[in-house]
Amino acid sequence: MAKDASTDDAWKAEPVEGPVDGEMAWGSDMAAQMLRRLDIPYVALTPGASYRGLHDSLVNHLGNERPEIVLCLHEEHAVAVAHGYAKATGRALAVVLHSNVGLLHGSMAMFNAWADRVPMLVLGATGPTDAAERRPWIDWLHTTQDQGALVRSFTKWDDQPGSAAAAATALMRAWKITNTAPRAPVYVNLDASWQEAPAPEGLTLPDPARHAVPAVVRPDPARLTEAARALDAARRPVILFGRGARTAGVMATRVALAERLGAPMLSDLKAGAMVPSDHPNHVGQPFNKLSPEARTVLAEADAILSLGAVDLGGVLKQGFGAEGFAGTVIHASEEAHLHRGLGQEHYDLAPIDIEFLADPDATAEDLVEALGDGARPAPALPASSTTEPPASGTLTQRDIARALKAEIGDAPVTFPALSRGWPTDLWPHREPLDFLGKDGGGGIGSGPGLTVGAALALKGSGRLVVATLGDGDTLMGINAFWTAAKYRLPLLAIIANNRSYFNDELHQESVARRRGRVEANAWVGQKLDDPAPDIAGLARAQGLGGVGPVRTQAELQAAMAEGVAAVRKGRPFLIDVWIDARQGREQAVARNTKSGV
Known part of the structure; x- marks a missing residue:
């Protein structure tokens, strides 16, 4: 019988037999x-x-x-x-x-x-x-x-x-x-x-x-001085945090820069945990599209510092529309080296007054040094627009978050993926590995494989790898989890299952609404029901533990206890939770209406 990987770091899924031919002959x-x-x-x-x-x-x-x-x-x-x-x-x-x-x-x-x-x-x-x-x-x-x-x-x-x-x-x-x-x-x-x-x-x-990798490119000193002066003189600077290194030291530098300037911090779900989302300077929750709170803060800004923002032009367009931003825009990124003609992932052309074709983290570090000692008070920020949804008798993502927290407590958790609508107010990002960001290209089906890769990286680290995934994403990539079972990679996949390609239901409602047609038909060609795929059964077929569909609070607590216990023993596990699709629709429509989408 094979040894349990959780008790033997030398365990290997496929040890070779016989002598190894050490000669480089072929x-x-x-x-x-x-x-x-x-x-x-x-x-x-x-x-x-x-x-x-x-x-x-x-x-x-x-x-x-x-x-x-x-x-x-x-x-x-x-x-x-x-x-x-x-x-x-x-x-x-x-x-x-x-x-x-x-x-x-x-x-x-x-x-x-x-x-x-x-x-x-x-x-x-x-x-x-x-x-x-x-x-x-x-x-x-x-x-x-x-x-x-x-x-x-x-x-x-x-x-x-x-x-x-x-x-x-x-x-x-x-x-x-x-x-x-x-x-x-x-x-x-x-x-x-x-x-x-x-x-x-x-x-x-x-x-x-x-053939060592070159050192990161640091910002031009003269231009850095210009940027430091503009930020120090600004009455209400705002910092947008995009891609960067996932280390405690770099995160501390980003926070120190915001505290030195008294600047509101905006973080992007696409980039993951770059700054603590419950810091006094952080605005609302990390965004995919700008939240009402973020729009309010940007409207008051006289300078914007972008440190590797994924879509700076898109953020400015969401915040200021066709009129544009009248203040100073400072941007640090090396992205321009990869801009091509076929794809459009270079995004909208952003107006930039001071640009650094340099590493965003190195730019933050040099700005902290250039600005010198001192700190401004934390800015007054708008109250969060997040509210508790009305009770519906069915489960929501907030129920999942609370049940998970009750089982895990204060143990460190890495989320390699978060399903849309995950309540980060209940589970803030505080450390660089708390959330790894989105999949980059929006290629549905990536969540299971990304989760397996994170579990491979973090095995033995003491961090629990937990992914919250949509049902569509999971069904497209479910057999990626077989690799986790084969190599005994502990991970917990929690499926927020609304039995639909639900994001596209919202799109169909929007189109029907604009055309004066029947919005109630949005589910046609979208619903994953009658029959609903047995996601827990599919997980068990890959060698994982699997429970579901989970429909009640009691079932959720029991499933979460079983799943967390399995992960702590070094095994992968999946929980299929049927969430309230109707409530999700109402929340999404309300959110999009407030954001002007």
Whole structure:
């Protein structure tokens, strides 16, 4: 009987048998050795014949250690696992995708990672580019002249090296590029021919110590002085916090800057926990779209400092409309290096008076130093518009949050994903790992894989990994959880199940309302009911513990106790909670009306 992973850190899901061949004898051995040299702990994959050489090298040459294979049931999940891992640790993982078909499967998740600006080394493979070496039929189907072109518009760099020697350089370059800010996935395509050919004699591998990632770019000193003076002179500066590092030290610097300026802080759900959401300077709850409180604060601002804001132009348009903001706009971001023509994830063009093409965290640190000692009082902020919904006899997300809190208490929790409408007022973000942010590209189905990746990253950390997911997101990615069961990754997935693609019901209501048509038909083609999918049953089929559907307070408390106990024992668990879709609709409509949406 296998040992429980929770009691034995040396436990491995798939230990190799027999002797390991330590000689770097084959082309693919070289690629595997480069992954080890780069100190990559895991490689997430779904197997494929185009990289059978590399797969053999990972197992029989490296012994499935450094990196260890993390097997996934779908290429999209393999990429999402690496995405979640990078969000939790700031470190890139390797992913391997089979040929053109595997790349196409994984491309949705690669777009999410691109839009979220996380590092990732994606290895591809192709049938022999030398047509004389191709097997009939399948090698022709799985060979693409320029495979990187399939994802080139949402990767930072790609290459298709023609030999083992060229691949060593390509992997070293790719690793440096993906980890240099602004970070994003890279793609290296490994030809099956040289993977399976003998390694060339005398081949030496690049030394990572001589290819270190450059230091972050710091702001220009003269422009920094100009920005510090403008902020210090401002009567009501406001700070928008976007993407940044997830460390306690950097979070403390962000807070120190706000306290020095007496500035209201706005944080974005898309970026995750960048500052404490219950700090006296924090405005309302972290937003996806601007809240009424955020609009009020922005209306009073005479200077706005954006530190890596995800969509600065969109925020200004929501806050000020066509008239625009008359005060000083200061923005720090390296995003412009990744702006392309195909996608529009560069967002609306924002008016900026002082711009730093520099690291936002380094800019915050330098601003604190430039401003010097002292602190202004916390600003007077508008009262929160969050209210308790009227009792309906059915469960809400606030019920889920309270039940979870009752079981977990003060234990540290990481939320790798939060379903729409999660009450952050009941569960504030206080530490950098409390919430990892959204999925980047809005690719539904990513939540389970991101959760598995975060659980892989945080296993043994003492933090409980809890994801609240929508039913649509879960159903699209449910078999990602099989990987958590196989590798004994403790996580709790709580499904806020309204039995509908409910966000689209709201869109259909809006369209019908504008056209004077019947809003009551919004559910047609949207409802996930009659029959409702058995999400708990699907979770159990992946090897998780699963309870549901949960419909009452008593059932919720019992399910939460069982789920938290399982996670504390090192096992993954899912709870399917049927929430009140009608109440969710009323809250969303009220929220959108107040926000002018």
